[in-house]
């Protein structure tokens with residue numbers, strides 16, 4: 001599930017989308033592919049699940065990319081990774097609402113130097129169902 005094994009062309013083919021679209025999802029912050037030292041992107045089965053969820057949200061739920069980005073930007077990362085108060089005070093993820101935490105520049109805060117692709121926040125919200133169940137877990 002978590003082994004990076006598909007090249008971008010295979011991942012695009014398996015997902016029924018173009019390479020261009022897959023790249024756009026990355027630029028828009030909806031997906032973070034694994035990158036080899038050569039910078040080649042590789043995708044896991046979990047990444048493909050994430051793409052499936054994005055496609056479903058766009059095609060069936062009629063929510064566009066900007067809408068999806070705003071939904072994921074509401075994820076309370078601070079409650080999941082339990083960062084300290086000082087980090088929150090100046091953090092764009094805590095104070096803003098337009099970008100998910102994995103899209104912002106983590107300078108001098110709790111998340112500095114972390115690999116967002118490996119973070120529980122990014123992982124927990126890989127599908128529509130997982131967003132709901134994580135919020136339930138945090139709020140009940």
Ligand code: SF4
Nearest residue numbers: 077083091093101111
């Ligand atoms: S991105 Fe990191 S430092 Fe910022 S609010 Fe979220 S968990 Fe805290």
